[in-house]
Amino acid sequence: MGNKQTIFTAQQLDAYQDCTYFTRKEILRLFYRYRDLAPQLVPLDYTNQPDVKLPYELIGSMPELKDNPFRQRIAEVFSEDGEGNMTLDDFLDMFSVLSEMAPRDLKAYYAFKIYDFNNDDFICKSDLEKTLNKLTRNELTEDEVRMVCEKVIDEADLDNDGRLSLEDFQHMIVRAPDFLSTFHIRI
């Protein structure tokens, strides 16, 4: 299209286009959103791939994320160091998976990782309880939390080991009609 941008080389932009669900324009727009979080840290020239990481506090303060009860887990899952500090690559990755065009399996994979608080590749009862409390702001009683967790494991656990594996989760998501529209951040 004849863009005279000097932030990325043409090869970098091509690589980003191939690796995410964004077009050129959207990638540049996302770069400016990333830079707006910390203009003094993020250089305007990414051609030599500078190693810039934004701390979690800045990421978590974005308007799209600041009210999401799972923002910390989202940042941890997509960040390189697992602590929530994100590079531009992680940032683009995150919004690519959460965009409209990402397929169901990809989203289900990352949703599973987000809800797996202790990173043991299974959603066990304690993970479920934490999820539920974040969802309802700790307003459900102990009994209700316990009942709901039992029901969830009852419904979704197919191999009967008392916790949800990735396959159980994906199998349940396939039958959820709203998943694609709710696991979606508009940016």
Add this chain to the structure above:
Amino acid sequence: MASKPQRHDSSNSDPGEQQALRLRRVSSPVSTNNYPLFNWSSTPAGEDEEGNSRPHRDLRSIPLPMALKRAVRQVQQMHVPVVSRMESWKRNKTKSLRKLKDNAREFHYIFTLWSKSLQKIGGNFGGGVQSYFVFLRFLVVLNFFSFLLIAGFVLIPSIVFRSVGTTLTNSSGPEKCMNYDPNPQGLVVFYNYFLNLLSGTGFMEYSYLFYGYYNNTMAGDRTFSYNIPLAYLFTVVFYFAFCLICIIARMGTAARVAVATGGSAGGNYSMMVFTGWDYGCMADQATKLKQKTIHYRLQVDLEEERIQKRAAALTSSQKIILYSIRFLMCFIAFGLIIASFYGIFVATNFSQEKSGQEGFLGLFFEYLPSIVITTGNFLVPLLCDQIALIEQYAPSTTIILALLRAVFLRLVSLGVLLFTLWRQITCEGQTNSGTCKLCQYNYEVYPCWETRVGQEMYKLTLFDFLINIAVLALVEFPRRMVVDNSSSKVAQWVGRQEFMVPSNVLGLVYGQTVVWTGALFCPLLPLINTIKFVFLFYCKKVTLFYNCRPALKTFRSTTSTFFFLVVLLFGWGLAILVMIYSLAEIHPSMGCGPFRFFPYMWSIVPTSFYSLSKTTQEFLFFIGSQAFSIPLFVLSCVVMCYFIALTSVYGKSVALLRAQLKLEGRDKQFLVKQIEELSRLQIPKHNAGVQD
């Protein structure tokens, strides 16, 4: 699937990069399937077909971190595929096609109407409310394209060929029947123009707006001819077919989602927990409310379970009492609906009797049917809601029942209005008696009955719009001001307006059904409806942002789109019944319109048919004959049976695979137990061995 060790073998990409990225997975040592692993050491020859044929498509959906994806991409690009020229040409074509699709997507995004507004609405109020606005946008686009269709084939040729052309038939009817003079007589008071604008009479009656103005002519010369009545008929028929195709195409996408996820009787809790939170939700107030909603929904579900348990524990006498109460309430609800129908019937009769009166009183009588319909549509659902409280169904059943009742009420009340009109036009169906004997329709009261029906539909549309604006200005804004500024208990209890999606959608469906019913008699109605819906979009958006709070009982967005379209189809069905009946059964007016002097509107088709060339006639006869239609019918039956068989096979294999999944899980548990037992047996042996 390659296992972990194979990653170390890859030498194609930067090892340092890989090292840094492995740290991202600060995860369990027992993880086996972290990522669907990419086969690094893939041979060029073997990878030709899958790996490199669609490299870019697969790359985006591999759940790897970005830098790993870039590394994979580098690997793929470095593989020099040994392919024929044909293959590489094909690949280049697919690549450029994909780029074209991406560019087209961006282009389309610019032209999509109101996309930013819809995004904002969805972010603040959730998917349910957004689906209402998406539906409204769909109707605006549908009406606009319908108007273009009608304008291109009926309006513009009529304007162009107004003074030219020869009348089609030379027959004529009795002198009395052809008496039609809609122009106002005598001195016209100036406010009459305003009244005429609102009711479609006076200067508006004899205009392109209504059926009566179009001519019974065929324009043209030897090389080109344009048959206006035939064009009018075919345009209306094609308009209905066009709307049907659009609706069904849109239903297709929604249905696919509904069918794929249907049949899930259980799974409510897990779905609510994992898919309940709308990640796109942005405003702080909305998020607090969203959390309250989820809390509320979970509590409601738990409550429903308790109710079900209680209901199962009812004694039989209590059950009998409950069922008899339900029957009685159903009867009462039905009775209310029938009463409102009777009210519409009486009002329409009265209005038709009093037609022709001047001034504002005349206007009131003109609008009486619309007023009664709107009042009925407003009051009866309220009363039904109160009835539903007594019936004590489960909450989900109550919502569905309320919606069904409201749909029934709205659409059938329109039907009652049309029925009343029909009675008066055709003298209650006896076209050979009384005043209808001369012209086959009631020429005294209705010299041009099609225009009159068109006027009724025009009035309904206009009144619906005015009521919406009035409710906005007089009810919703004051309500917000009262609630915000007063601190009385009552005001707080009433609270801010909630945006009720189902009732608003029914309003849209009702408006669209009126337009469809009236399209034959008032060709410009789609244009009026487009403008009306555009205004409605902005008005509803304003009231949403200023007056409403997010709803507590949310309406599911995916299934609701399908439901809206199904209800729209009901409306379409009603309209097409009316159209078919008018085309085939009622005698067109002899004083006006493009079909005067034809016994039925449809009879122009056979008449024009015989003016086609001989071969075309024979071809069309052949298509209509049994020699063609019976084999076609048999073929479609065969195709349908094939698809039904295919569907049942897929359903069976899904059930089989699901059972197999369960079996696999049990196998795994069994094997794990076996391993534990064997290891327990091994350890004492080993210890015994070591000791020796």
